[in-house]
Every structure is written in C-alpha cells, then in structure tokens.
Amino acid sequence: MSSPRKVLRGLFGPLTARGWSFLAAGGTALLCSLAIPAPDLVRVGALVFILPVVSALIADRSRYRLACIRRLDPPRVPAGQPVTVTTRVDSVSRVRAGAALAEDVIPETLGVLGSRPRFVLAEIEPGGHRKLSYQIRSDTRGKFPVGPLRVRVADPFGLVSRSKSFGVTSTLVVAPKVVPLPAAAAPSSWLGQGDGGMRTISALGEDEAAPRTYQDGDSLHRVHWKSTARYGQLMVRRDEHQWRNSASVFLDTRHCAHSGRGTASSFEFAVSAAASIGAHLSGEGFAARLITEAGEIATPGTFSDGLLDMLAVITPSRDTSLGTGTSALARAGGQLIAVAGRLSADDAVQLAAARRGNAPAMALLLAVSAWTSGGTCADAARAAEILSAAGWRVVIVTAGMPLPSAWQQLHQPLGPLRPPDRADRLLGAR
Secondary structure, three states: OOOHHHHHHHHHOOEOHHHHHHHHHHHHHHHHHHHOOOHHHHHHHHHHHHHHHHHHHHHHHOOOOEEEEEEEEOOEEEOOOOEEEEEEEEEOOOOOEOOEEEEEOOOOOOEEEOOOOEEEEOOEOOOOEEEEEEEEEOOOOEEEEEOOEEEEEEOOOOOEEEEEEOOOOEEEEEEOOOOOOOOOOOOOOOOOOHHHOOOOHHHHOOOOOOOEEOOOOOOHHHEOHHHHHHHOOOEEOOOHHHOOOEEEEEEOOEHHHOOOOHHHOHHHHHHHHHHHHHHHHHHOOOEEEEEEOOEEEOOOOOHHHHHHHHHOOOOOEOOOOOHHHHHHHHHHOOEEEEEEOOOOHHHHHHHHOOOOOOOOEEEEEEOHHHOOOOOOOHHHHHHHHHHHHOOOEEEEEOOOOOHHHHHHHHOOOOOOOOOHHHHHHHHHHO
16 A cells, blocks of 8 residues: 555645645645634635645546657768757547647757757647657767657646656767769779779689688689799689679778877778778779778678768777788788878788789878878878889878868879789888
C-alpha cells in the first residue's frame, strides 16, 4: 500500500509555481478566516485552494499518451551544411492532450539556425498529430545525437504541468568537407584512367605486369621467374582484377605528422582530401580501398558511404611508424594515392617502396612545418625527392593551396616513369 507521502507527492508533484502559489494563497486565506469571521474570505480562500487540487486530480486521471517520430533530411551532410529536422508528435490515447511545450535536446556542438528548437503545440485531439521543423548544422565533423524530445503539457490555468521525455534519438553524421575534383586525364602509360583504364595484365604482356612477393598459399604455376631472378626472392604474377580500375587511398593519421588546431589543422585538411579523393574515385567507377598507417580499414556498404561514415569520426593516432600501413598498401596493388603529413626520410623510403612495377602512384605531401607561420617546406621537399626517385608523382601542398589545384598538378604530363629496377636501385642506395 502506498504511503500518504507518496500519494501527496504523486498528487501535487505536477503543480507548477503558479499552482503552488494558488495553494499557499488559498490556505493562508482559510487560516485568516478563522481569526477574522468573514464569509467572503472563506469562499475566496476555498476556491483558490481547491482549484489547483482539482486540476491535479484531473491531470492524474488524464493519462494521455504521445508518440514521437523524427526524420533528418539528409541524415549525413558535409561539415558546414544545414540539416532539416522534422519531428512528428502523435496522440495515441483517447484523451485530448492540452497545450504543450515541446523541445528537442541538441548537443552544444550543433548550432541551431534561428531560435532554440522549442515550440508551443496546440491541443492534440485523440489520433491527431503535430509537426515540428527546424534546421541545425555543425562546422566540425562527427556523429551527434539529436533528441530526445521533451514535451510538457499544462492545464488551461497553468497550475499543473506534466512532462514526458521520449527515448527515441536520431544520429546525425557530419562528414568531412568533400571538394569536387576535376576529371584530369592521366598519362596513357598509367593504368586505371584514360584510354588505358580498362587494360589488364594480359593486354600489357607478361613482362610488363608488376609481380608481387610470394605468399603462403600461392600456386607455383604463377611464379614469375624473370622477376624472381631480378629481385632475388620468389615473385608471383598479380591477379588481373587487382589492376582493373582499382585504387588504394593512403591517409596518414599520425598525430606526430600534423600540426594546427581545429578545422584549420593539417589533419583536417588531410581527412577532407581523402574523403574528396575517395568520393571522386567512387564516382569514376574505381574499386577503391582506404588504408592508414594501421592498415586497411573496412568500409561497410558502398565505398563512398562507408568512407564518409568512417572519416566522420576518425581521430589522430599515436602511431609513429608507417610500416604496417605501407605493407598493406604494397599488397593492395592498383593505383596508389597517398595523403601524407610530415615524413622523415625513412618514412618516405617506406612509402616509396609500396609502389610495385608500373603501378601509378601519386602523393599529396602536406608542408606541415609551413602549415603554421614561421615554418619551412624543407622536410616536405626531401620526402618529395625520395618519392619522385621511386616513380611517384608528388605535389607539396601548403595551407593556402586549394585541393582541386593540387589534384590537377598531380595529373600534369611528366616525363616517362622510371623503370622498376632503376627505382629499386635508388631506394637501395639510400
């Protein structure tokens, strides 16, 4: 059996400040009427005291039920773009719900375009509904919860108020900024683009096919004896599908390789560049993959959607070495596109060695030391020299360089690429 305290708490708990004021004023008037015989004061005091009590009893018996449905349009946006939030409140009870105050709970990191998402709803009839709509946006990428919706229903006199919080929340994905890239034509000697985009190993000839290191489980009939004699280790032919419109995007996420803070940091530029390149490759029909210094990252669903979802929450890592990532990059094959931060000479050599044979390889080297005022591009120039010696096409990107301009420079006509044996000798000499 419920105690009297719980009964009183359940009865008078929904009273608003106005309701408690009426209750106190009515009680005071009744006490004063005992000392001053005044029938009018008794009637006024009784009326003022009973009114919030009756409102509380009616509110306690009126068990209205509401349902909430929320839609984000669109559910994923690039940073800085607005999102329209539409919330529908349905009455699923037989009792008319009074005027209500509805408010969505929004994280502080999300900016609301206009006033706060707070709305006054008119009475909702049984089976009826009300729609709320507002816009939000975020300048920083990430995944943010929207909701839950809180609804407060009051009686006509404002004496009693009942609140209801819906547990349903929606997740807004704020992806990195995706910059449209020009469809620059690559030299015909590169695979995956232009007229040679669909050529496979069989079309190029066995001698021109870039082999890879033998791995356990490979069939011996795939051993490439000329390459085995050249490299001094057992080499096998690559599968044709690894060369047909395939690409690997390498993103350097090491904390030590970047500088700056917030959206103006070199890390955020690298993430945006990787997202833009990945979306561009996906639109061109490439079978692409994403690789970081920690190895290949699986992207569920389509590559473009999975890439944006993953890059929305990626953070700088504590790794200091590129070894694991460059090994995965070498095994991946196809066209290589790297977005790298600060590279030491050893880092550059490891990244350069990921290119196999005549595979196209391009790198956007961020001049991290010059990203903030007072730095130089000397370290980026040294890394660019090492990569260029291994047949990579390299562009040093500064803080003020637009990504489409850097992408265009990567595809400018250059001299013929160095043969693999020449690049290997240069790497070995270093």
